[in-house]
Amino acid sequence: MKSCKDVSYQLSTGDLAHTSLVERIGVWLHLAMCRNCRAFSRQLGAMARAARGAASATEAEPRESFEREIVERLRQR
Secondary structure, three states, rough: OHHHHHHHHHHHHHHHHHOOOHHHHHHHHHHHHHOOHHHHHHHHHHHHHHHHHHHHHOOOOOOOHHHHHHHHHHHHH
């Protein structure tokens, strides 16, 4: 049986995709029995979705007049 420390580490590093089938089954069995690690896994998912949402909001290009507006503001000073 895997420990909570091992499972939380593997979940938080995203290391499961690169582990063996036996390791993934061990994590899955642990998650099936441990409500704290299941909650941790859900929290990691929520944080990942929030981070992706924030990243997509900041990747937008500035409007075309942005540079001109900045230059005008600087000239006014």
